[in-house]
Amino acid sequence: MHWVINMNNRYADIITMAQFVRETQLKYGNPAGLTPQELSKWSAGLNIKNRGETVFYTGMYPYMGYAEVALKMEYLIKKENLEISDLLKWFSRATIIGYQKNMKGLVRLLSSPFSGLGKIAGISQKTIETLREISKDVEKVNDLYQEKLRKGAVILQKTGIDFAYLGEDEPDSGVVLHTMGFLDEFKEHAEKTHKKLKELGVKKIITMDPITGIAFKSFYPQLLGNFDIEVKHFVEVINLNENVRKDTVVFHDPCYLARHWKLVSQPRILLKKSGFDVVDPPNSGEKTRCDGGATEYQDPIGSVRESQIRLKELLSTGQKNVVTACPACLMLFRVGKDFSEMDAKLFDIVDLIYEGLGK
DSSP states (O other), rough: HHHHHHHHHHHHHHHHHHHHHHHHHHHHSSOOOOOOHHHHHHTTTSSSOOOSEEEEEOOTTTHHHHHHHHHHHHHHHHHHHHOOOHHHHHHHHHHGGOOOOOOOHHHHHHHHHGGGGGGGGGHHHHHHHHHHHHHTTHHHHHHHHHHHHHHHHHHHHHTOOBBBGGGGGOOOOOHHHHHHOHHHHHHHHHHHHHHHHHHHTTEEEEOOHHHHHHIIIIIIHHHHHHOOOOOEEEEHHHOOOOOOOEEEEEOOOOOOIISSSSSHHHHHHHHHHHTTTEEOOOOOOOOOOOOOOTTTTOHHHHHHHHHHHHHHHHHTTSEEEEESHHHHHHHHHHHHHHHHHHOOOEHHHHHHHHHTTOO
């Protein structure tokens, strides 16, 4: 009977967290609850036009720092044998004093003096202090992911690709709704997003995010039937000159990029041209091993464990420079590393292409 109760609690916890993300996405237009200004601030000073037939689409990069902090918080809470639903119930009370009911609001609360009230939810003082430390750096962490977008945009500019960025008008793909299984809500969101993109004159999307890209490339057409916007991943459109050799890296193929996009050779060619020899780990290409993505909200401990298993496999090649081409993969590796003693240097592919171009 004890086992049944625990399982029921687990299912309830998953549903509570999924509903929290769903409500945030539907109310604020993205799963973190950030404003259009916060999502687009990375582009300041780059002189990118805001309208055009070909657009650079940011995907999940602008708020991935909040996802990283959220996963760390969930992991720590689960390690105390507590339920995420208890934390969210406590958080709901805090909305009375002005905190928005979204991930941004929760992080703000945990980084404030009011975080001490977490003891009401059964969270230990030690864990509260750790959560406070993690939460107070969220802007710095989020800037790290947004910096990847700046590098991506500069690479497009330097390689002569004509593109626009919709800025504050860019609609979120809503892919998190699809991941969570809210297909009716996802279809409704997809219809609105498609309509807005068409009204803005978009005919082609270039994105660094393979998950969001597949939402547009596969999920939207499946549900809408009339999605006629061309979708390209960043690694498909970049042409580089050969550069002098700099270092050796091991490349992790993101599941979506390798299995859905079938883009295996392209990232390796770009890294080679940027001056980096590429080592393949066990389970690479279309047979790549998942790093725990898409389960982080449902099973944070299992998700982090999977990321550590994959990171250990990557490091088994003898290379510490780990490169991937997906914001979710990068996030999971960063969290897995932080909760382990593994020595790895983690990069997005744009970091090294940018370096190869001489910044």
